[in-house]
Amino acid sequence: MPTYAYACKDCGSEFDVFQSFSEDSLTTCEGCEGTLRKKFNVGGVTFKGSGFYRTDSRSSAPAASAEATS
Template structure:
């Protein structure tokens, strides 16, 4: 289940709450009974390692991966097999 961040618009109380996707958002602050809002932030997922898109960040030391574009390998293979 995902964890959502909430902040009170009146007292500033901030907390996290584990909720299922089907549950309604919280609307009342547990501290002062004020109005809550969801806090959105950047995604916390980072994909690292080989096998991801060419535009992903990689270290400058990987010369073999950067010398061959990922999109040219399938195009070259399909054009040579079609001839």
């Protein structure tokens, strides 16, 4: 279940909420009854290790078989 960050426009409080994709967004602050806005964060993807380049994922077997057929 994803975590969404909300901030109140009136009192400035910020909090995170676990919500499913099918749930509606929160609109009112529980503390001051003010208007909430959903904060959008950059989703980070980190690639570590080898295998992320075209040359890393290929084996040397196809090159050897191409030479044998010619």
